Amino acid sequence: xxxxxxxxxxxxxxxxxxxxxxxxxxxxxxxxxxxxxxxxxxxxxxxxxxxxxxxxxxxxxxxxxxxxxxxxxxxxxxxxxxxxxxxxxxxxxxxxxxxxxxxxxxxxxxxxxxxxxxxxxxxxxxxxxxxxxxxxxxxxxxxxxxxxxxxxxxxxxxxxxxxxxxxxxxxxxxxxxxxxxxxxxxxxxxxxxxxxxxxxxxxxxxxxxxxxxxxxxxxxxxxxxxxxxxxxxxxxxxxxxxxxxxxxxxxxxxxxxxxxxxxxxxxxxxxxxx
Amino acid sequence: xxxxxxxxxxxxxxxxxxxxxxxxxxxxxxxxxxxxxxxxxxxxxxxxxxxxxxxxxxxxxxxxxxxxxxxxxxxxxxxxxxxxxxxxxxxxxxxxxxxxxxxxxxxxxxxxxxxxxxxxxxxxxxxxxxxxxxxxxxxxxxxxxxxxxxxxxxxxxxxxxxxxxxxxxxxxxxxxxxxxxxxxxxxxxxxxxxxxxxxxxxxxxxxxxxxxxxxxxxxxxxxxxxxxxxxxxxxxxxxxxxxxxxxxxxxxxxxxxxxxxxxxxxxxxxxxxxxxxxxxxxxxxxxxxxxxxxxxxxxxxxxxxxxxxxxx
Amino acid sequence: xxxxxxxxxxxxxxxxxxxxxxxxxxxxxxxxxxxxxxxxxxxxxxxxxxxxxxxxxxxxxxxxxxxxxxxxxxxxxxxxxxxxxxxxxxxxxxxxxxxxxxxxxxxxxxxxxxxxxxxxxxxxxxxxxxxxxxxxxxxxxxxxxxxxxxxxxxxxxxxxxxxxxxxxxxxxxxxxxxxxxxxxxxxxxxxxxxxxxxxxxxxxxxxxxxxxxxxxxxxxxxxxxxxxxxxxxxxxxxxxxxxxxxxxxxxxxxxxxxxxxxxxxxxxxxxxxxxxxxxxxxxxxxxxxxxxxxxxxxxxxxxxxxxxxxxxxxxxxxxxxxxxxxxxxxxxx
Numbered sequence: 001x002x003x004x005x006x007x008x009x010x011x012x013x014x015x016x017x018x019x020x021x022x023x024x025x026x027x028x029x030x031x032x033x034x035x036x037x038x039x040x041x042x043x044x045x046x047x048x049x050x051x052x053x054x055x056x057x058x059x060x061x062x063x064x065x066x067x068x069x070x071x072x073x074x075x076x077x078x079x080x081x082x083x084x085x086x087x088x089x090x091x092x093x094x095x096x097x098x099x100x101x102x103x104x105x106x107x108x109x110x111x112x113x114x115x116x117x118x119x120x121x122x123x124x125x126x127x128x129x130x131x132x133x134x135x136x137x138x139x140x141x142x143x144x145x146x147x148x149x150x151x152x153x154x155x156x157x158x159x160x161x162x163x164x165x166x167x168x169x170x171x172x173x174x175x176x177x178x179x180x181x182x183x184x185x186x187x188x189x190x191x192x193x194x195x196x197x198x199x200x201x202x203x204x205x206x207x208x209x210x211x212x213x214x215x216x217x218x219x220x221x222x223x224x225x226x227x228x229x230x231x232x233x234x235x236x237x238x239x240x241x242x243x244x245x246x247x248x249x250x251x252x253x254x255x256x257x258x259x260x261x262x263x264x265x266x267x268x269x270x271x272x273x274x
Numbered sequence: 275x276x277x278x279x280x281x282x283x284x285x286x287x288x289x290x291x292x293x294x295x296x297x298x299x300x301x302x303x304x305x306x307x308x309x310x311x312x313x314x315x316x317x318x319x320x321x322x323x324x325x326x327x328x329x330x331x332x333x334x335x336x337x338x339x340x341x342x343x344x345x346x347x348x349x350x351x352x353x354x355x356x357x358x359x360x361x362x363x364x365x366x367x368x369x370x371x372x373x374x375x376x377x378x379x380x381x382x383x384x385x386x387x388x389x390x391x392x393x394x395x396x397x398x399x400x401x402x403x404x405x406x407x408x409x410x411x412x413x414x415x416x417x418x419x420x421x422x423x424x425x426x427x428x429x430x431x432x433x434x435x436x437x438x439x440x441x442x443x444x445x446x447x448x449x450x451x452x453x454x455x456x457x458x459x460x461x462x463x464x465x466x467x468x469x470x471x472x473x474x475x476x477x478x479x480x481x482x483x484x485x486x487x488x489x490x491x492x493x494x495x496x497x498x499x500x501x502x503x504x505x506x507x508x509x510x511x512x513x514x515x516x517x518x519x520x521x522x523x524x525x526x527x528x529x530x531x532x533x534x535x536x537x538x539x540x541x542x543x544x545x546x547x548x549x550x551x552x553x554x555x556x557x558x559x560x561x562x563x564x565x566x567x568x569x570x571x572x573x574x575x576x577x578x579x580x581x582x583x584x585x586x
Numbered sequence: 587x588x589x590x591x592x593x594x595x596x597x598x599x600x601x602x603x604x605x606x607x608x609x610x611x612x613x614x615x616x617x618x619x620x621x622x623x624x625x626x627x628x629x630x631x632x633x634x635x636x637x638x639x640x641x642x643x644x645x646x647x648x649x650x651x652x653x654x655x656x657x658x659x660x661x662x663x664x665x666x667x668x669x670x671x672x673x674x675x676x677x678x679x680x681x682x683x684x685x686x687x688x689x690x691x692x693x694x695x696x697x698x699x700x701x702x703x704x705x706x707x708x709x710x711x712x713x714x715x716x717x718x719x720x721x722x723x724x725x726x727x728x729x730x731x732x733x734x735x736x737x738x739x740x741x742x743x744x745x746x747x748x749x750x751x752x753x754x755x756x757x758x759x760x761x762x763x764x765x766x767x768x769x770x771x772x773x774x775x776x777x778x779x780x781x782x783x784x785x786x787x788x789x790x791x792x793x794x795x796x797x798x799x800x801x802x803x804x805x806x807x808x809x810x811x812x813x814x815x816x817x818x819x820x821x822x823x824x825x826x827x828x829x830x831x832x833x834x835x836x837x838x839x840x841x842x843x844x845x846x847x848x849x850x851x852x853x854x855x856x857x858x859x860x861x862x863x864x865x866x867x868x869x870x871x872x873x874x875x876x877x878x879x880x881x882x883x884x885x886x887x888x889x890x891x892x893x894x895x896x897x898x899x900x901x902x903x904x905x906x907x908x909x910x911x912x913x914x915x916x917x918x919x
Contacts, residue, residue: 114291117570118563119518121525126559129547130302132313206419210529213421215548229425233533236425237433247422254417262413484689487644491762492703492752493676496668502702506693582736583692 008263015259022253026073035063037070037223046239056241058232060221067223068246074224075253078135079205082142087197089143090150091189095181097151098158105155112152120145124207125216133216142204153196157189191268198261202254209250225250277575284571293345295563299556300344304337314357314550330357331552344556353557358549359542363557366542373443373538377461377530378523380454384462385516389469394508396470397477405474412467420526424460424533431456441535457534461526465519472515476508483507510581517573521566591659591760591792592618592641598653599633599640610636612816614654615890618760623786623793625807625824627800627839629860633816634796638762641794642681643671658760677705680758684765686745690737696721696748697733703755720751723788725781743774750781754789761793767802779806800843804828809896812836815861815871818890822897832899835872870902878903 025032035053041061049056055065097105115123127141161167162185170180209226211217218224220231225246232242303310311327312319319327332340347353353363396405415423432440444453480486481504489499527540535541539558546554578584599611611633618624626634639645641656643663656663658679663671683689691699700717701710708716714733721729724747737745746766753761763782767775779802785791797803803810803824810827812820812835820833831837841854858875869884870876876883880903888902 114294117521118566119522119525121522122562122566125525125528125543126562127302129543129555129559130299131305132550133547202417206417210419210421213419214529214532214544216544226419226421229421233425236429240429243425247425251414251418251422254419255414258413258417482646484683484685485691487639487646488681488683488689488749488752489691490644490672491642491675491679491681493672493674493705493756494702495672498702502694503691507691510693581693582695583738 008267012259012263015256015263018252018256019260022072022076022249022256025069026076029066029069029073032069033063033066035066037067038062038221046235046242048239049241055245056239058228058239058242059235062221064228064242064245067228068225068249070223071225071228071246071249072253074218074222075205075209075250078138078208078224079201079257082139082146082204082208083197083200085139085143086146087150087193087200090147091154091186091193093147094151094154095158095186095189098155099162099177099181099185101159108151108155112148115145115148116152120203121207121210124211128211128216133211133219135218138208138211138217142207146200146204149196149200150193153192154189157192158185161185161188195261195265195268198257198264202257202261205257206250206254277578281571281575284574288567288571291567292348292563295560296345296348297341299559300341303552303556310550310552314552348560354553356546356551356554358546358551359554363554366554367539367557367561370537370539370542373536374527374531374540376450377454377457377527377536377538378520380451380458381461381465381523381526382516382520384458385466385469385519388462389466389473389516390509390512392466393470393473393512394477394505396474397481397508400474400478408470412471415463415467419529420460420464421529421533423463424457424530427456427460428533441533443536453534453536457530457536460530460533461523465516465522468519469512469515473508473512476511477504480504480507510577513580514573514577517569517576521569524562524565589620590617591620592794593657594637594641594654595657596654597637597640597651597656599636599645600650600652601645602648602650610649610816611640614813614816614818616811616818616821618792618794621786621790621792622808623782623795623806625803625810626794626796626813627798627803627810628813629798631860631862632813634798634813635764636816637813638681638764638794638796642675642679642762644681676703676758677756678758679760679762680753680756681762681764682746682749682753682766685769686742686749687737689749690745690752692737695734695736696740696752697735699748700733700752700755703752705756717751717755720754721748723754723785724748724751725777726751742770743777746770746774746778747781750778750785754785757789759791761791763793763795765797766795768797768799775802782806800828800839812839817871817887817900818898819872819901820897820899821890822899826894826897830897832893832897832904833901834876834878834903838877870900 029037039062041057041063044053044057044061046059047053047057047061053063053065055063055068058064058067093108097108123145124141127144128137131137131140167180167184170184175183208217209224209229212224212226213230215230218227220227228246229243229250232239232246235242309324311324311331311333315323315327328334332343335343351364355361356363356366359366392408396402396408399405428440432438438456439449439453442453444450486499486503489503490496524540527538528544529540530536531538531540532544539561543555543558545551546558594617595615597611597614598609600607600609602608614633614637616624626637628634636645636649639649640651641658641663643651645651651664654664658674663674666674690696697714697717700720701713704713704716717733718729721732726732726744726747732740737748740748746769750766766782767778770778782793782795783806786793795803795807807824810822810824811818812827812833814835820827820831820836822830822832827836828840831840835856838854838856842856844853856875861871861874868886870879870887873879873883882902886902888900890898890900891904893899893904
């Protein structure tokens with residue numbers, strides 16, 4: 001997937017810079033801050049931003065800036081890890097089902113029909129509700145729900161591609177089904193998957209943050225943007241900084257992923273059509 | 275008559291799905307390691323209290339019997355008492371439903387008020403300044419979580435300038451409406467961004483269709499062309515999208531009701547999850563499944579009424 | 587001689603794209619007489635559809651008529667306000683399109699699409715009867731039942747007939763037909779051509795028939811204009827165009843049609859591709875592809891001049907060339 005980078009707009013590059021900073025934060029948070037994100041300091045409670053704590057401190061005297069920085073790792077991890085497992089699994093199921101067709105395919109389609117009727121977030125919350133809160137169940141919930149889209153997306157493309165002449169050609173050459181699927185069909189579906197997956201990272205990240213905000217995801221005191229905002233919500237009237245900064249980070253990261261995703265999908269689709 | 279048969283068929287098809295849902299709800303909860311009764315009561319519970327809770331949850335009976343009892347309750351819509359709220363769950367639903375339904379209704383009103391005029395404007399004035407601006411704005415609203423939008427609105431309009439109450443439901447009709455404005459706006463911003471984009475794309479598509487020019491070539495007044503040819507063809511897909519988003523509002527109501535302290539079903543469910551009130555959680559999840567399926571049925575039927583090309 | 591119903595003089599239409607203006611129709615002049623079927627033929631992109639849309643004032647996107655006059659019964663349509671133009675549309679000038687599927691509103695019944703176009707004051711019932719009558723006129727079987735049907739319930743040919751019925755609803759005196767047969771099967775094409783001919787006889791309607799299909803044009807048209815790169819290259823009575831083409835482009839077109847009279851001969855094809863609008867340099871637009879091109883052709887565009895009675899050609903070398911008669915072209919009776 002070769003992409004011409006010159007074509008992208010300024011806003012795309014700004015978004016890329018934001019994402020790079022967030023990635024850097026998650027890789028080496030120590031580079032940005034010297035404070036421990038969970039260390040409480042009873043002498044500096046709810047302090048507005050000032051020289052030593054540039055984002056202020058929260059109700060337990062923790063440095064908001066370092067909490068925001070250390071959150072990046074977990075939030076990106078949730079976004080990526082919650083996306084990748086169902087993406088791989090769904091792609092496999094979709095490929096097999098679309099390639100072989102038959103009864104198993106019909107059954108799968110039926111299951112997908114039933115479950116796509118349920119909005120993702122409703123299902124995720126339902127699963128968390130039944131299985132209990134916590135980060136492990138959060139992943140399980142998103143995994144159990146997330147593969148549907150990939151399976152559907154991939155299957156619909158595979159069904160088209162498998163009837164193309166070059167697949168017939170590959171068959172006459174005696175290639176195995178596996179080789180045809182992975183060498184000849186999947187590469188053609190890849191750009192569709194990538195385009196969807198980028199937005200999916202954002203969706204997963206937002207879902208993780210939302211569940212943590214509700215108290216159903218990451219447990220305290222682990223730094224995570226949604227969870228920090230949930231903690232700060234009670235002090236919203238007096239200490240705006242506790243929720244403002246993680247909110248800005250979350251928003252910027254989400255918007256940046258969207259912009260980068262839009263730009264890349266535009267480039268990938270252009271390439272396919274051109 | 276065809277419609278009636280179709281609806282009946284769809285309702286019959288719902289039955290196996292609902293049975294699967296009950297199985298998932300029932301056994302999903304039992305898959306959690308540990309004793310739910312112990313989780314509910316805490317580690318220091320006495321043996322008597324534990325035994326009583328077991329009896330209350332029906333754990334003293336064999337698993338299959340427990341399931342069939344649960345299934346019976348689901349069918350009869352008789353869910354027993356909530357453990358934390360100590361009230362019949364059906365009664366709780368009745369009390370709380372009004373708030374969640376009004377929240378959803380008002381959100382839909384905002385959705386339509388925002389997305390329809392803006393979507394049509396942007397479609398007709400493609401690449402104009404407002405169009406470019408709204409396109410970026412919709413990208414923003416789709417990329418940030420609902421709770422953040424809610425908090426920002428709350429900070430700006432309730433905490434800073436006291437235009438709206440910070441939360442709660444109020445006591446009079448006027449107060450109810452006032453306390454619903456910010457929550458429904460929160461719910462509406464993301465959905466209307468999606469619907470607005472959909473309408474915009476469709477306006478652009480429809481305006482390029484020959485039937486619009488053909489209508490003009492008949493000498494029809496422009497307003498007639500816009501209403502009957504453009505608007506009608508644009509709004510049909512938008513209605514479906516909006517209806518689909520309405521089911522997504524179930525999840526939204528949990529977030530929004532908790533931010534704005536609206537005592538609706540969403541908030542009740544969140545509290546039930548956090549307090550491990552399993553009977554209430556199970557009943558609410560079942561209720562959600564039921565609502566989603568009924569909403570889908572209504573969407574499909576109304577779509578077929580609106581669009582003559584879609585056959586039931 | 588019959589009266590002119592439409593007289594187009596030096597029509598020029600431009601499109602604004604990305605700040606540049608592209609002239610897609612340039613210096614187009616022709617006239618249509620009462621009861622005449624006037625054909626415009628040309629390759630796609632030659633500006634024939636744009637000419638049609640310019641007349642009725644329904645240009646796509648950023649198109650704009652920037653020069654010339656469009657005289658309908660002596661009134662310049664360009665000077666009319668939208669309200670006045672709307673009165674002309676439908677009751678004076680009607681239009682039918684190429685793709686019947688996208689030309690009919692998918693969510694409104696055919697009957698309503700006909701009745702809403704009827705301009706005369708009459709009751710709903712009378713309108714419905716009129717609609718049924720029109721549907722019968724265009725040959726839609728059992729119109730009483732079909733009146734409440736939607737476009738998707740019609741076959742391609744039936745849709746085209748329904749479209750014609752709608753266009754006829756308020757009785758236009760001039761019908762602009764923008765490739766109405768192109769999207770149809772050959773047999774259906776023939777039926778529609780037959781129908782249009784019949785309509786002319788029954789109602790005495792004039793027609794501008796745009797097509798790129800020479801066979802169709804030969805069967806239907808009285809006079810034909812050949813367009814190339816936004817300009818008219820040749821106008822002549824249909825028989826003349828087919829039997830005695832004078833412009834090298836027309837000559838090439840005729841030779842490119844397979845004929846049973848020229849068995850064994852290699853089929854001629856015009857070299858090169860039609861120019862992209864905006865890429866034209868000065869000189870005859872056809873000169874890069876012309877077999878008879880000389881230095882002079884590359885310098886200036888020749889005028890459209892009358893070579894013989896009613897036969898106009900835009901070629902400076904016509905006298906010397908003497909392309910002469912081209913015999914027995916297919917399809918022309």
